[in-house]
Amino acid sequence: MNDKSHQPGRLQKAPESFLDASFVSEVNKHGFDEKRREILRSSFAAAATAVAATTAGSSLASEGFVGDPDILNLPPWSTSLGLPVAHRGYGMPAKFEMNLMRRESPGPASVRQASVAFTPLQGLFGIITPSGLHFERHHQGWVEIDPSKHRLMINGLVKNPKVYTMDDLMRLPSVSRIHFIECGANTAMEWGNVAVPTVQYTHGMLSCSEYTGVLLSTLLEDCGIDMKKAKYLLVEGADGSGQSRTISLDRALDDCMVAYGMNGEMIRPENGYPLRFVAPGIQGVSWVKWLRRIEVGDMRWSHKDETTGYADVMPDGTMRQYTSIHEAKSVITSPSGGQMLLDKGFYNVTGLAWSGRGKIKRVDVSTDGGINWRTARLETPILSKALTRFNIDWVWDGSPAILQSRAIDDTGFVQPTYGQLRAVRGSRSVYHNNAIQSWKVAENGEVSNVQIL
Numbered sequence: 031m032n033d034k035s036h037q038p039g040r041l042q043k044a045p046e047s048f049l050d051a052s053f054v055s056e057v058n059k060h061g062f063d064e065k066r067r068e069i070l071r072s073s074f075a076a077a078a079t080a081v082a083a084t085t086a087g088s089s090l091a092s093e094g095f096v097g098d099p100d101i102l103n104l105p106p107w108s109t110s111l112g113l114p115v116a117h118r119g120y121g122m123p124a125k126f127e128m129n130l131m132r133r134e135s136p137g138p139a140s141v142r143q144a145s146v147a148f149t150p151l152q153g154l155f156g157i158i159t160p161s162g163l164h165f166e167r168h169h170q171g172w173v174e175i176d177p178s179k180h181r182l183m184i185n186g187l188v189k190n191p192k193v194y195t196m197d198d199l200m201r202l203p204s205v206s207r208i209h210f211i212e213c214g215a216n217t218a219m220e221w222g223n224v225a226v227p228t229v230q231y232t233h234g235m236l237s238c239s240e241y242t243g244v245l246l247s248t249l250l251e252d253c254g255i256d257m258k259k260a261k262y263l264l265v266e267g268a269d270g271s272g273q274s275r276t277i278s279l280d281r282a283l284d285d286c287m288v289a290y291g292m293n294g295e296m297i298r299p300e301n302g303y304p305l306r307f308v309a310p311g312i313q314g315v316s317w318v319k320w321l322r323r324i325e326v327g328d329m330r331w332s333h334k335d336e337t338t339g340y341a342d343v344m345p346d347g348t349m350r351q352y353t354s355i356h357e358a359k360s361v362i363t364s365p366s367g368g369q370m371l372l373d374k375g376f377y378n379v380t381g382l383a384w385s386g387r388g389k390i391k392r393v394d395v396s397t398d399g400g401i402n403w404r405t406a407r408l409e410t411p412i413l414s415k416a417l418t419r420f421n422i423d424w425v426w427d428g429s430p431a432i433l434q435s436r437a438i439d440d441t442g443f444v445q446p447t448y449g450q451l452r453a454v455r456g457s458r459s460v461y462h463n464n465a466i467q468s469w470k471v472a473e474n475g476e477v478s479n480v481q482i483l
């Protein structure tokens with residue numbers, strides 16, 4: 031790239047909500063419509079002129095000062111006493127950041143106990159999702175369990191079936207691991223080319239945390255698992271939905287765990303407090319929350335959440351069951367749908383890549399809809415079955431562009447285009463859409479969701 035001036039790109043934040051009752055007012059408030067865009071443009075131009083005018087006419091200019099004169103105007107926070115320590119026992123984000131929040135599933139108001147709230151990927155940095163912004167997917171609402179009343183039973187093909195209290199579990203050897211969780215239905219609306227406007231809604235059933243807990247291998251050994259007969263586990267939640275999923279024993283013994291910690295503190299109630307199943311690389315539905323029972327067996331259970339739901343409708347109409355592992359996938363989180371580039375010049379294009387099979391090896395980025403590709407910088411740490419952050423320099427010349435990212439994992443798997451994915455999967459699926467996402471940048475700077483085959 032020739033232009034290394036690194037003038038920071040001017041980017042307007044995405045609208046945070048859409049399609050619900052407050053759609054129109056939300057959109058207006060966040061600058062999605064024509065009028066608002068005009069106001070922004072003119073105020074941006076006016077601000078630029080004002081800076082020039084203030085410095086040009088002032089004595090500052092004669093002293094050779096160029097730039098924003100506000101650097102010399104001392105604000106109240108520089109001339110007064112701040113707030114005392116522990117003003118808030120539990121810290122909160124700045125009030126100016128309060129708009130960055132989980133947003134509920136768009137579309138016809140479903141039962142709010144069996145719904146989704148998406149993570150605002152467009153506003154996050156690095157790879158860890160702040161716990162308060164972790165996506166939520168409940169089948170029958172979330173519960174806040176008294177940890178002293180919670181129990182975990184391990185039964186079935188084990189010598190010593192056991193019931194653990196939380197205290198029992200916390201005495202066992204613990205591990206801390208960083209992993210992503212993605213709902214199998216993430217990016218589902220794109221199967222039907224619905225083109226929801228922001229990355230929060232296209233990819234926001236995705237989060238990444240550091241989990242602390244006990245490895246399944248430790249627990250199963252503690253109960254004396256019958257290794258000759260055992261092939262599968264059933265993991266079951268304590269909420270009213272009776273969430274239960276079959277996990278193959280080799281996956282479970284590899285890196286599955288029961289977690290009580292998330293990002294350094296006890297797991298949040300929405301995410302399964304006080305105990306959840308962590309199944310690295312496997313779709314979210316198997317990460318059973320409020321975990322109460324693990325049964326060891328020799329056959330798959332074919333429970334409701336693995337027959338009527340979470341099965342893939344193939345082009346010939348057959349249902350594909352137990353497709354649990356997330357193949358490599360990536361998405362550019364900024365610039366992304368609903369944001370606006372306010373002028374030409376340098377931009378840091380950033381996004382996330384992940385694979386349920388291992389580590390991300392490479393991410394390529396295209397700004398011309400997949401004709402030319404450049405290799406992005408992967409930021410460390412690059413961990414197995416965790417989100418990986420990528421960045422790449424881009425100088426926008428003001429002409430229309432289409433931004434895409436393509437992940438390659440350490441098995442050599444290359445993230446498919448929509449054309450390639452549909453050739454195998456058809457278009458009647460709900461789950462496991464890992465196609466390349468395209469964001470169109472229009473001449474006026476508006477970024478929107480488009481589908482490129």
Ligand SMILES: Nc1nc2c(c(=O)[nH]1)N[C@H]1C(S)=C(S)[C@@H](COP(=O)(O)O)O[C@H]1N2
Pocket residue numbers: 164165166167168169170212213214266267268269271273300301302313314315316317318319320
């Ligand atoms: N007990 C229980 N576990 C559950 C669910 C549930 O409704 N009940 N939802 C599942 C689904 S479909 C997903 S995608 C993940 C979502 O986890 P989160 O709400 O922590 O993001 O939890 C899974 N585990």
Ligand SMILES: [Mo]
Pocket residue numbers: 167212213214215314315
């Ligand atoms: Mo899910």
